Amino acid sequence: MIDIESQVLEEAIYRLQLEIRQWVLIDAIIDNEMSAAVSAGGQRDIVDLGRSIRKAGWEQFPDWPGDYRLLSLWAASDECRTITLSGAQCELVLSALARWAAVADRADDAESGRVAKRNAQSKRRHALS
Template structure:
């Protein structure tokens, strides 16, 4: 996937972790979500360590591969779908575009997992 798309995954998982932490984490999402974010930071070359670094990173079209386990990918997909619905419910054109981007990323992840022989998530 494009690295810029992983930034959306990272932000979505951050939202999921923050929400679950506020709600007492009844689903055990905080640790799992944190492990997903850490995997991206560790596996994607050049991940910036401060806000200024994101001004020129990632390069246009830069691709990245992130390796996760099944539970992590399940959380990625469910979170992308959940936050797409939340964005869409806000009713603005900007939020609708954000929701569509999250759905595109979810479809890309599903296709890539299926291509690698994973059961259809």
Template sequence: MTAPSEAARYSIQMLISDWLLIDGTMDNHVWSAVEQPGGDGAADPDIARRPEVARLGLSVRRAGWDQIAGWPHDLEGFTTWPAPGQTARMSLSGAQWSLVVLALRYWADVDERMSDVDGAARSRGIATSVEQRLVSLGWSPATP
């Protein structure tokens, strides 16, 4: 099997504001992967994969921090950053992008159940846009 650092990488240009939503989504996904609902994990059929999902999710967040110039170091910095329409080229492995798309769709469903229709639509829109651009580069959800 190919090591994560040797896996094919896929790069797309995207709005930094969209990446910030991805970063927040990955934060939620990582935390939900390590928490045990009800203490028995019965709500999650992939309980055995939780540590792997958490590691992969953290690697996605770190990639964003490393690849996006000007990332603020405090909450006050986010009041003026990113500039409207500011973009960055994001490069992740196939497995990382697969988790991004899966997590965006998963949390869109959560948003919808909580009556956050706008949040759900935004997450689904970003997931679809990312997926379409990656497919044009030869990516598929099963690509490591």
């Protein structure tokens, strides 16, 4: 039996206009998502889809430096480019962005908590001296 919803999503094509810095972030997040999938037991579908997303970017940005150390020399970070992705690729990009934003928020919250605790301890020490 064919899952019509999945087939429609896979056949959908989206043209996204992004600033280069946005694509660089997406590329890095998809790389993280692929690594997490491997660590979680090799979710091959996510790895394959992630690889196809990154490859689409590299192919559609022919001047992509390929070496992250050279990104600062690449086109202006606010230059806009258009990238074409399938519906399934867009779905993974959006879910990965949401997932890693939540991870970053938790990390920020944890760091904020540590800073607040250090500040409170410092104030307590000063109050007692």
